[in-house]
Amino acid sequence: MSADAAANRPAAIQPTSAYHEFAPPDAAREHLVCLWTQQVGGGDVDLEQNVLPDACVDVIWVNGEPTVAGPATRASVALLPPGTLLVGARFRPGWCAGVLGVDASELQDQHLPLADVSPALARRFSTAVADVEPVADRLAAAGALLARQLAGSPPPDGIIRATVRWLAAHPHGRVHELGRALHLSDRQLQRRMLSAVGYAPKTLHRILRFQRLLALATAGGPHAVLSSLALRAGYADQAHMTRELRQLAGRSPTELLPGAESALQKAELF
Known part of the structure; x- marks a missing residue:
């Protein structure tokens, strides 16, 4: 042609x-x-x-x-x-x-x-x-x-539900703190989470934090300050947030956040 x-x-x-x-x-x-x-x-x-x-x-x-x-x-x-x-x-x-x-x-x-x-x-x-x-x-x-x-299906055990809730509510938390609170070794917790959720606890923590960020960005509107969003979502700083978004979403915050919404908005986890 x-x-x-x-x-x-x-x-x-x-x-x-x-x-x-x-x-x-x-x-x-x-x-x-x-x-x-x-x-x-x-x-x-x-x-x-x-x-x-x-x-x-x-x-x-x-x-x-x-x-x-x-x-x-x-x-x-x-x-x-x-x-x-x-x-x-x-x-x-x-x-x-x-x-x-x-x-x-x-x-x-x-x-x-x-x-x-x-x-x-x-x-x-x-x-x-x-x-x-x-x-x-x-x-x-x-x-x-x-x-x-x-x-007719069995629900997940209490450990799984407690872990998901804790990780969602503590974006700055340390996963090893959770294991101690639940009286489980890191290996036991990882095995149970992989089976029920499909992720190790640290991976779930990253993705819940990412979804929290999307929810905050939607609520904050187009004029939300990126550095403030990063801290409120649980990142160490804006640079940390940017690295995580590139790894999880393949985009920068300015490319992703204006149009993306949290898939967990109705879950009331945040």
Whole structure:
């Protein structure tokens, strides 16, 4: 193609995206952060959806077919074709293992068909949600299905719940202090956290601090001072925050913070 022809070629039409979060059913509030939907509009190219680490596992129905997005340690980009409809359920950190019947560390940085993780669960989830229309009814069907599934699933033990709460509430805290408070060795705590959450405690601490920062930045608006945000979120200083954002999100604070929101906003962890 000549340079003139390339210059005169019409620009690709970017698809639109509508994303919404909803409170989970009452029976699932202890287990889920939220239910959510995303609808990708028409366009000539795929939507490039930036996905940030949030310590959660999501079950996502992609055009009706169930998949699992495991706990991420770094940002990734999901390509969503125009017309894609996603219905998702976001588990609280540590709550997925009993439902899916799998060690959460096996799902780290993975996005898999639910059938590869739990074939029996995938059959139940597919038939109950795939053919439901419209979107609101599909969302309600997913919520009701999860509530029934969660009712028969064992919750995480008290150590896991206490660890997640403590790490979220103490962004300046030291993980070894937590082990002493729980009367566990570092090795015992790490083993239990990897199984239930998919991360070692220090990694979970970093990601919860990152999500706290996103929540603070959203609340502070476009005029929030970066140095103040860094300290309030739990970083040693602005330089520390910048290094962490480049490692976890692949962007600088000025690139990321104006548009990003915390995936844990409805979890009330902060």
